Amino acid sequence: MVTIDSGSGLDLDSRDLSPDRAGAQVQFLLRVKEYAQYLYEAEDRRAERFQEATKTYLLFIGSTLAGTVGTLKWLDLRPTSLLSRAYSAKEQVVLIALLIAVLALGASFLMTILVVKVRQREGLCEPRQFLAGAALDNSETEALERIIADFVVAAERNVMLNDEKARLLASASRIYRVALATLTLAAVGYVLL
Numbered sequence: 001m002v003t004i005d006s007g008s009g010l011d012l013d014s015r016d017l018s019p020d021r022a023g024a025q026v027q028f029l030l031r032v033k034e035y036a037q038y039l040y041e042a043e044d045r046r047a048e049r050f051q052e053a054t055k056t057y058l059l060f061i062g063s064t065l066a067g068t069v070g071t072l073k074w075l076d077l078r079p080t081s082l083l084s085r086a087y088s089a090k091e092q093v094v095l096i097a098l099l100i101a102v103l104a105l106g107a108s109f110l111m112t113i114l115v116v117k118v119r120q121r122e123g124l125c126e127p128r129q130f131l132a133g134a135a136l137d138n139s140e141t142e143a144l145e146r147i148i149a150d151f152v153v154a155a156e157r158n159v160m161l162n163d164e165k166a167r168l169l170a171s172a173s174r175i176y177r178v179a180l181a182t183l184t185l186a187a188v189g190y191v192l193l
Contacts, residue, residue: 037151043162047158057114057169061108061112061176062109064176065175075190090190094186097183098183111171111175112170114168118164118168135157
């Protein structure tokens with residue numbers, strides 16, 4: 001059973017309430033349940049936004065990586081022949097910058113994929129479990145307290161999962177920006193050298 005201190009003077013664990021106090025207690029618990037449900041649903045919406053962002057990141061990273069590999073092939077620059085073939089200074093600068101960009105893009109891709117691997121969300125209890133528990137509840141108050149506890153536990157777990165997704169996407173974004181800056185330097189180096 002979850003005990004909630006509302007600060008309103010209601011003793012939510014009391015079983016010998018007058019009808020007026022019991023009604024006030026139920027109304028208070030209904031408001032708490034609505035708030036807990038709101039938090040749970042807000043985290044669901046946040047998780048959906050992260051899933052959409054992940055798809056967008058993967059599209060950009062994949063496109064940039066394909067373009068970088070295509071550029072390496074177009075310029076006939078092969079990382080495996082860096083030591084064996086005599087490249088001009090211009091080609092060496094471009095090749096090294098492109099290799100750094102490819103590594104950064106790979107790391108960014110990996111970080112973005114890890115977002116998908118984070119558990120999607122914490123669900124509410126199974127309906128069968130809820131109905132079995134409801135049969136044991138002695139009052140509407142106990143049932144509401146159990147519902148609130150279910151929402152709170154799921155919302156807390158979803159906050160933790162979403163924070164992990166946010167951290168991974170932020171890291172992927174920073175690494176992607178490094179890759180883009182390196183690609184820009186490679187292009188400028190190729191044109192100016």
